[in-house]
Amino acid sequence: MSLLSIDTLSKSYDGVRALHRLSLSVREGTIKGLIGPNGAGKTTLFHLITGVERPTAGTISFQGLDITSLEPHEIALLGVGRTFQTLQVMGTMTVVENILTGMHSRLKGGFLSCGLWLPWIHKGERTALQEAKETLEFLGLLGRWKWNASHLSFAQQKMLELGRALAMRPKLLLLDEPAAGLTPAEVTRLAEKICRLREQGITILIVEHHMGMIMDIADEVAALHNGELIAEGPPDAVRNDPRVIEAYLRGRDA
Amino acid sequence: MVKEYNKEYKIEYRKRDILYTAGLWLVSLILPDPHLPYRREFIKKRDFFYLGALVLLPLILSDPLVYLMVLAGIYAIVSLGLSLFLGYAGQISLGHAAFFGIGAYTTAILTTRYAVSPLGAFGASALAAAVCAYLIGKPILKLKGYFLALATLGFGEIFLVMVRESRSLTGGVSGIFGIPWFSVAGLVFDTYLKQYYLIWGVLIALVLFAKNLVRSKMGRALLAVAASEDAAASVGINVAQVKVRVFVVSAAFAGLAGSLFSCVMSTANPQGFSLGLSVLIVMMVIMGGMGNLYGPIFAAIFLTWLTDVLGGYQEYSLPIYGVILILLLIFFPDGVGTRLNARLIYLISYWGRKRRREKVDI
Amino acid sequence: MPPWVHIPQLLAAGITMGAIYALVALGFVIIVRASQILNFAQGEFVMRGGVVTFFFIKGAGLPYPLAALLAVISVVCIGFLLHLLVIYPLRKASVLILIMATVGASIVLSNTSALLFGTLPKALPPFSGDLPLEIGGIRIAPQGLWVLGATFFLFFVLYLLSNRTLVGKAMEASSTDPLGADLTGIARNFMVFLAFGVSAGVGAIAGVLVTPLFYTSYNAGTLLGLKGFIAAVVGGWGKNSGAILGGFVLGIVESTSIAFIPAGYKDAVAFVVLLLILYFRPKGILGSPYIDSRRW
Secondary structure (H helix, E strand, O other), rough: EEEEEEEEEEEEEEEEEEEEEEHHHHHHEOOEEEEOOOOOOOOHHHHHHHHOOOOEEEEEEEOOOOOOOHHHHHHHHHEEOOOOOOOOOOOOOOOOHHHHHHHHOOOOOHHHHHHHHOHHHHHHHHHHHHHHHHHHHOOOOHHHHOEEHHOOOHHHHHHHHHHHOOOOOEEEEEOOOOOOOOOHHHHHHHHHHHHHHHHHHHHHEEOOOOOHHHHHHHEEEEEEOOOEEEEEHHHHHHHHHHHHHHHHHHHHOO | HHHHHHHHHHHHHHHHHHHHHHHHHHHHHHOOOOOOOOOOOOHHHHHHHHHHHHHHHHHOOOHHHHHHHHHHHOOOOOOOOHHHHHOOOOOOOOOOHHHHHHHHHHHHEEEEEOOOOOOHHHHHHHHHHHHHHHHHHHOOOOHHHHHOOOOHHHHHHHHHHHHHHHHHOOOOOOOOOOOOOEOOEEEOOOHHHHHHHHHHHHHEEEEEEHHHHOOOOOHHOOOOOOOOOOEEEEEHOOOOHHHHHHHHHHHHHHHHHHHHHHHOOOOOOOHHHHHHHHHHHHHHHHHOOOOOHHHHHHHHHHHHHHHHHHOOHHHHHHHHHHHHHHHHHHOOOOOHHHHHHHOOOOOOOHHHHHHHHHHHOO | OHHHHHHHHHOOOOOOHHHHHHHHHHHHHHHHHHHOOOOHHHHHHHHHHHHHHHHHHOOOOOHHHHHHHHHHHHHHHHHHHHHHHHOOOOOOHHHHHHHHHEEEEHHHHHHHHHHHHHHOEEOOOOOOOOOEEEOOOEEEHHHHHHHHHHHHHHHHHHHHHHOOOOHHHHHHHHHHHHHHHHHOOOOOHHHHHHHHHHHHHHHHHHHHHHHOOOOOOOOHHHHHHHHHHHHHHHHHOOOOOHHHHHHHHHHHHHHHOOOOOHHHHHHHHHHHHHHHHHHHHOOOOOOOOOOOOOOO
């Protein structure tokens, strides 16, 4: 059953073709890797899926629902979470508050009820705090829950960003280069956590350059080049595909 | 010999230790915290000190100073509202004086022409300001940075022009006179003392509301919108809606303040709601520190006092005011509290570091 | 008489006023092209141009052209000072702080003007006599033609400056890509410094030109600055041509609106135009290189 399906998606910016008739799908409960040289259109694809940009042509469906023209927050509310390539950790808040922000959609209350601190708000905050702490424990950040988020190390901030996306209990998780800038030990830890997420039933789409990690944990890999899909299938098949090798070695012109 | 020397030093160390720590503790008791993580406890021991000071203050101060505190309280309400919009959600508004004016004029018109009770006018003022904010906010809040600042400034100017021109409704440039004192159930607030308690009482209630808001998911949503709109949207926060709603809330605060202003001044005229006031309120929020609730209130007291002091210098007042503004921005961009606190801690910890340096030399 | 009879005359007035707005808008755009900073004190440069010229004529008894020249030079110095004392210390500060600082500078400038030169409005004699010319039934003050001429001349000069000289290109580079500019050895802060001077100069010239038409006083600067900014946005933010076009559009719209609404609301018209443009087409008429379509 494909959770996310993309159909002949195209996107151009003022004549520059970022994506061209891209079609791919992600099966529920699997990890799909998305690889390709820089500029192949991977982050653009993420922007299109999450509604930050609108495609020039084509459709995106999530759980059978057409999400092509929805607003980013609406798509998020449907159960699509994401992390960002340029880390968007909220440095003005504490670690636990970042996680709690992720739970925004699952908490009740609007401005008035929050301001008046009505009873259900109080209860909601207490249970939310408990749950946030559990998430932090899963990520290994519990000891620093009161720290200001900008004081964490780079790897820890990446974990925090992951945690914020997890806090909304997404069905589909889009990870944009989660291993970038991490040491090999940290990458292993990250890979292990992502596998645990798959066991919990979350479907994951990862954009990554770290071949080792992708080949290890992905069920299926898709390769992009110049905005087009050049290979799709099990990791080994894609790794050995001549077109993929050519794309990585030759770059844009290949 | 070395041991004896150390022993002497050690005793000195203890005495100064206690003295300075006590001093630091006392000072930290009084000054508001700068940007502290994990939205602090709801009430701290410090708050009782503030409350006590507020209650006792007018009994010590002379009448003109009480009047100053009354004004400061009114402006504090506006800056508290603006701090939610500017300090927490990170959006710029240079037109909040307009909402203040809307509140003031609503109360003025309702109480003088339609004999509405001051309490009813109070509520209506907040409502009027909120509705205007909603109507203006929806299109404007799509903008960012300079453009939002200028759009809000434009709105403020349009408001002034409309007030000056609709002579039949608002009395034009001369304004409306004879606004009755604020009264609730027979209790009339006609002296500065009574007005002081009224206004600061309202302020305390609004502070409690704001504290609740800031500690809750909506407070986090505001900070999230300021930190990263993309990330906020990715967790399901409707950024546009949050911006409009916090704009409305801050306008409602300003409207309430405006209503109280009318009742205190007994008149309402356009001069009181100019761009200069909007700038002043924004300065209060910046000086108080972004992401801070008490800071803007302290800054309101300070700046109200400052404008009063400068007023005594007549024509030199405004250029000096501008220069002070610029200097404050250059030296205290994170808010006065942050710098002062940090400076004090640095100063007081100086002897500790000196001691450690000396120890190493021996 | 039906209101639209007045339109041709109003159009002429609008074009004249529009030229002034265009010059003020140019001043804004010059600084923005170098640094992405909005200088709220721009209108004050214009005001100072007129007021200081008046001072040099009446107070120091200098001949008109010399007084105007000295005034422009002194305002350019004020522009440099503004950069050194306010903008440079805050070069790393956030947008909000910069806005407030230039607002503060605007307050200082307008009120010290009131202190030094008095609060009475000042008027200057027109360049070439008082008699209005009659062209096709419309009366145009000859000063208006000077204004138009100067506007196009300055626009041409600035075009040459930014497109043909290295300094101009450097200025633009430091605004579009600060890091890149640093890496290629462009002294960014100096570029901004120069931009402030040029912008002050343009503003001062506008002030000298406009004072014979409408007197200036210490508080005329703020409103003029705001309208100049609106003109820059309307025409296309960040483009010299946008500033000019926007200036004329705003001037014409503002003037012709008098035919239909009470005169007191004239100032509000500019702001309504601003709100409309920001809502419907934030890029401005000619489009803007700075405004990302994704975000607006």
